[in-house]
Structure formats: C-alpha cells, structure tokens
Ligand SMILES: Nc1ncnc2c1ncn2[C@@H]1O[C@H](COP(=O)(O)OP(=O)(O)O)[C@@H](O)[C@H]1O
C-alpha cells in the first residue's frame with residue numbers, strides 16, 4: 001500500500017512547488033492512471049514514490065510518503081525498489097547494458113536472486129513483454145517501442161509488488177501501446193501487482209485503469225473511480241487534460257437533455273449510448 | 282549503423298572462447314609483433330589474423346580494417362623512409378635526401394607492425410560482446426564490480442556519443458551549416474560549439490543511467506552476484522597454447 005500525506009517538493013532553485021500537498025492512498029492491487037498536462041508534476045510524483053525525491057534531487061521536501069509502510073525519507077531508494085519498481089520517461093537514459101539479456105540480468109544479479117531462479121525469471125519477463133526473440137540483440141539496434149518493452153521487462157523480472165510507469169507508451173504506435181497495457185493488466189490481475197501509470201492516451205487509460213488521479217500544477221485535484229472522475233469533465237478540461245471524445249459527446253447530449261444514462265468510456269459503450277439516444281426516432 | 286569495431290554475433294571457435302582468453306590472445310599477438318625484428322614473422326601474424334577472421338566469418342571486416350589502416354601506414358612509411366640515414370644508399374634524391382636499405386627495411390617493419398598489432402585488437406572487439414569484458418574481469422580476476430561497470434559504461438557510450446553527435450550535426454545541417462568543408466580548421470571551428478549540447482545531453486543521460494542503476498540495486502552488488510560464469514574450456518587452453526607458440530617463435534627469430 002502507498003500512503004502519501006501532505007507530500008510536497010520544490011526542486012532547489014525552482015520558484016514553484018513541483019508537488020503541492022498531495023494526499024493519496026493507493027491500495028494493494030490497484031490499477032491507477034495518473035493524468036495531467038505537462039509540467040503538472042506527474043514525473044516528480046513518480047520520483048517521490050521511488051525515493052529519488054528526496055534522495056537524489058535536492059530541494060525542499062515536506063510531508064510523508066510511505067511505501068509498504070517504509071518512510072521514503074528514511075529508506076534508501078534501492079530498499080524501496082525491492083517493493084516498488086519504476087520505468088521512467090526517458091527510456092534510453094535508464095539502460096545500463098548494451099545487450100537486452102544483460103539489461104534484464106542487471107537488477108536480478110544486484111539483488112542477489114538465486115542463480116537457479118534467474119534463468120526462469122529472465123525468460124518469463126521477456127515473454128510477458130512479448131520480446132523473447134530480442135534476448136541476444138543489441139539495445140542500440142532496437143526501435144523505440146522495443147526499448148520501451150525492454151525497460152518494462154527489466155523491472156517486471158524483479159517482481160516488485162508495485163510498478164510505476166511514467167508515460168510507457170510515449171514512443172509507441174497504437175497497437176504496441178495497447179499491448180503494453182495488456183501486459184500491465186495481466187500483471188495486475190494474475191499476479192496482483194499494483195500498477196500506477198502516467199499516460200497521455202486517455203482513451204487507453206480509461207479502458208484499463210480502475211481509478212484515475214488528476215494533477216494540476218503540483219496538486220492532486222481529482223481522484224476516484226474512472227467514471228466518477230470523468231463526470232467532472234469541465235474540471236478536467238480546465239486542468240488541460242483531454243477526455244475521451246465519446247465522453248465529451250455524452251456530456252453534450254446530456255446538456256441537450258437527450259441522454260441520461262451512464263457516461264460511456266470506450267467505443268462500445270459509446271455505441272450503446274447512441275443506440276439508446278437514437279431509439280425513439 | 283554498424284561501426285567497424287561493433288560486435289558481430291556468431292558461434293565460431295573465436296566467438297566461443299572465454300573473453301579473458303580472447304583479450305590475452307590479442308595482447309600476445311600484439312606483443313609478438315613488437316618483440317620480433319623479422320618481417321616474415323610479422324607478416325605471419327597478419328596472415329594468422331586474417332585466417333582467424335576467416336574462421337570467425339569476419340574476413341571482410343578484417344580486410345576493411347586493413348584498408349583503412351593502409352592510408353595512415355603509407356604516410357608513416359614515407360616519413361620514416363626519408364629520415365633513416367644509416368645503411369647503404371639505394372636511391373639518392375636532390376636536397377641531400379636519400380633512401381637507404383636499412384631505412385627501407387626499418388620503415389617496412391614499422392608499418393607491418395602497426396598493421397599486425399591493430400588487427401588483433403579490432404578482431405577481438407568484433408567477436409566479444411562489450412558487456413563480457415567487464416563481466417569476466419569481475420568474475421575471473423576479481424576486479425571490483427563498480428570499476429568494471431564504469432569501464433563497461435564508457436565502452437557503451439562511445440557509439441551513443443557518435444550517434445548523438447551525428448544527430449546534432451544533422452540538425453545543424455538542416456539549419457544551413459555546411460560541415461562538408463575541405464578545410465580542417467574550419468570544420469573544427471564548426472564542430473566546437475556542438476560540444477556544449479553534446480555534453481548537456483550526455484550528462485543528462487548519465488544521470489538517468491545512474492538513477493536507474495541505483496534503483497536496481499547497483500550498490501548492493503558483490504563479486505559473487507554475477508550470473509554468467511565464464512568457465513574455461515579445452516578450446517581456451519588450445520588458444521592459449523597457440524598464442525604462446527606464436528610468441529615463442531617471435532622471441533626466437
Ligand atoms: N530536475 C528538475 N529541476 C528543476 N525543476 C524541475 C526538474 N524536473 C522538473 N522540474 C519542474 O517541476 C515541475 C513538474 O515537472 P514534471 O514532474 O516533470 O511534470 P510532468 O511529468 O507532469 O510533465 C515543472 O515545473 C518542471 O519545470
């Protein structure tokens with residue numbers, strides 16, 4: 001479980017708070033989507049969850065972040081990372097090896113995973129990310145999407161209880177993006193891994209995430225079940241977050257008094273809505 | 282884009298040698314060229330290198346290495362040959378410059394040595410995965426992992442730098458800067474300002490790598506943590522014996 005209490009952070013030299021009084025609890029097994037316009041503090045929140053803030057980046061830190069009961073200010077990032085794994089936004093920057101296999105092995109070796117267990121973990125992590133055939137390849141020769149998956153596999157191999165991903169589909173085409181989310185869903189449902197994911201592709205996020213958290217200028221302005229958060233579409237638009245078009249359409253229909261049902265979140269539900277709206281004609 | 286020193290995957294005898302043995306073999310072959318004064322031994326080393334390259338399926342690359350070294354060698358050869366004054370004069374040129382038999386022999390040896398010594402290192406890098414070098418130094422020689430990691434990262438960053446530099450140059454070219462100038466100094470003057478963005482992006486990247494390494498338990502690692510074992514096999518012994526023979530021949534003749 002993650003508990004953030006009045007969490008705040010200001011990068012040294014910056015005028016504005018990057019995180020401003022964040023209160024958030026993430027239960028075990030959650031699938032939380034984090035949205036907000038750029039500069040809202042999403043990446044900084046990921047840093048705070050992994051302990052990089054305040055251990056790596058200097059600045060004013062206040063409040064409290066507890067990861068599985070561990071206070072992030074007291075425990076080193078590598079201790080936290082045994083339970084919480086992070087895939088950051090800059091994929092190339094976080095690679096430590098030149099060959100895919102070595103990238104996956106790196107964390108396993110460091111954390112002292114028993115030798116007879118390592119092979120199985122590598123195979124499984126690669127298979128789960130759908131990149132088994134890339135095992136012996138040079139990372140520098142992979143496409144952006146493939147690298148993205150390598151970074152994810154390197155974390156899943158460590159089997160953390162919680163995985164945080166910062167815009168993991170940033171460089172991916174729609175199909176690969178969906179596949180990444182399917183991988184996350186499987187980790188979440190089959191293995192009970194808690195997933196927190198920052199994502200701009202709102203449609204995709206609404207389909208997979210169970211809850212949404214919305215950030216604006218360092219503050220957490222909304223948090224709750226996906227449909228509930230989307231109800232406040234006006235608030236979201238003000239925060240610079242785009243919302244699914246079907247949802248916008250539903251809102252417009254509601255305002256015209258043409259529709260009173262539940263908000264559609266994906267195309268299927270949108271179709272159902274349109275059938276209902278068009279039935280009287 | 283593949284550089285001339287990048288790893289070429291394969292499963293030949295050379296590929297499967299223990300990385301430490303490959304390293305050693307390369308140095309032994311280099312050393313052999315320098316202890317001998319015999320042109321034929323040095324030629325032999327070059328031939329041996331080409332044979333090894335053939336067996337590893339990278340003969341084409343070895344020849345390309347030779348070709349790219351040839352230009353430099355020709356230049357060095359010309360410089361050398363005019364400077365040695367001892368020995369019988371073979372050809373007297375105006376201005377008191379002459380070519381002597383000793384000079385010819387010495388310059389030839391010098392250039393052959395250069396070729397013969399560069400080849401094994403190039404070949405070694407071509408058949409060894411970069412990560413294997415630091416790994417084996419940790420597992421087999423007890424080098425502290427942190428040093429090996431720095432070494433490995435440095436090796437890994439060379440092509441990344443090149444890539445980044447090419448990217449920056451492309452961006453500048455798109456803005457109308459012409460790098461294809463024949464004037465060396467002008468080119469340097471154009472490239473110098475690019476070092477700043479290169480440095481910034483590199484520092485950012487190194488910082489990202491450091492954070493990610495730390496999060497994945499970098500500081501927890503001990504010598505025993507390595508997964509790959511790099512055991513020595515019979516073929517390693519054979520290769521070492523072969524290297525020893527070459528060195529012995531070089532010392533004797
Ligand atoms: N290393 C840093 N040093 C100083 N300020 C930073 C740094 N990283 C981010 N910031 C600032 O913190 C704020 C939040 O940034 P960030 O967390 O990256 O937002 P997001 O990921 O939502 O786009 C921004 O105003 C940004 O300029």
Ligand SMILES: [Mg+2]
Pocket residue numbers: 042043044089166
């Ligand atoms: Mg960000």
